[in-house]
Amino acid sequence: MPAKEKFDVYQEITDRIVAAIDTAGEFRLPWFKSTGGSFAIPVNIASGKPYSGVNILSLWLSAQASDYPSHLWGTYRQWQEHGAQVRRGEKSSLIVFYKRLDIEQINEETGETESAERLIARASHVFNAAQVDNFKAGVAATLPETPAFDPISRAEQFAKATGAKIEEGGDEACYIPALDVIRMPERCRFIGTDTSTPAEAFYSTLCHELVHWSGSKSRLDRRLSNRFRIEAYAVEELVAELGAAFLCSELAITPEPRADHAQYVAHWLTILKGDKRAIFTAASKASQAANWLLAHEQGAP
Structure with a gap:
């Protein structure tokens, strides 16, 4: 009688997340949902x-x-x-x-x-x-x-509390390491969708960039190249996506799917399918970043 195969919790959870991403749609990750289930x-x-x-x-x-x-x-x-x-x-x-x-x-x-x-x-x-x-x-x-407050009001206070330098202008949301600046399109340019308001779209995008900002050498010093080598950039984007989702949940903001998901999803699936612990590392780093950023609201990063 063949020996019973040992249960692998890493592989099981990774397989479930991969399956969810596979069926979530080209521009949507499974944790960015518009209907069904609690997002808290x-x-x-x-x-x-x-x-x-x-x-x-x-x-x-x-x-x-x-x-x-x-x-x-x-x-x-x-x-x-x-x-x-x-x-x-x-x-x-x-x-x-x-x-x-x-x-x-x-x-x-x-x-x-x-x-x-x-x-x-x-x-x-x-x-x-x-x-x-x-x-x-x-x-x-x-x-x-769930806090009884205006989520957009808290999101604004949260962003200011981090101390990040945020400039509005241009056509692209990004974190520029050389200048240590987050650059966002002007908030008035964000539009609403069936699942989010223009303000929610702005703040969820800002959360993504704040996670990138948190990983600089002078802050959390998030070095993914040692673990993922040439895949480090793609994994950093996954960390930012997860971290933004965690922050949006805490801030009671409906997260807005990013238009650039399509170019990353296939890459992420390749990484996750080839490394059963990759999503554990990415989610752990995302939680660390989200918690560190949120701690600024209490003045204790």
């Missing part, structure tokens, strides 16, 4: 803490596929502990967590044995609040809620 950052029902990195993408895709309106998720046991019950036949969604293991290893320079830590990826399965019975909304009273 997913939150764990037990800890009250938001998920991060690739888990945000995995749960967004699940929410979109099944049209879940809630951003609250938990394991079967966590829902039970809150007095709720996952309905029979409901399908779980996959996330990954990292377990720290204490190991001993040989120091190559000294030849001596030394203690070290290793992170081991483990799969976990969670259910959305829409999949359970007897869940009382009051249970989530202490969890993060």
Whole structure:
């Protein structure tokens, strides 16, 4: 009898994201959705803490596929502990967590044995609040809620708080490393669509460029060339897309798909299909950038 193939959480999540990108359409990435599912950052029902990195993408895709309106998720046991019950036949969604293991290893320079830590990826399965019975909304009273504010007003304050030099003018949105400047077309030139207002289009584009800005050597020093070599530029664009999506969710802005998606999507698919950990790295870097940028609102980058 052949040995049972070991479950690979990296490959499973990567395959799901690749499949979603494959079917999302030429100019649309799966996390830029116009209908269905909650676009709020997913939150764990037990800890009250938001998920991060690739888990945000995995749960967004699940929410979109099944049209879940809630951003609250938990394991079967966590829902039970809150007095709720996952309905029979409901399908779980996959996330990954990292377990720290204490190991001993040989120091190559000294030849001596030394203690070290290793992170081991483990799969976990969670259910959305829409999949359970007897869940009382009051249970989530202490969890993060969508801020009751004008999203455009906060977006403007957020952009100013970062301290980035932002100039409006020209025909293209871009970050210019040599000048350390973000250049945006004048905001009055942005137009609305069926899914976003002109202001949302402007701020979601600005979020993309702010993620690029965050990666400079004097800030997060995001060096992707060591990991991806010739693919570094394409992966940096993916980091900026993911980071913009995370920021738009936090700022309650409907993200606007970029017209230049088409030239990157095929490239991203090639990278993801050839490297099962690439999306984990990109999502992790995007979360780091988004969190770092948002910290400026509290004056603590």
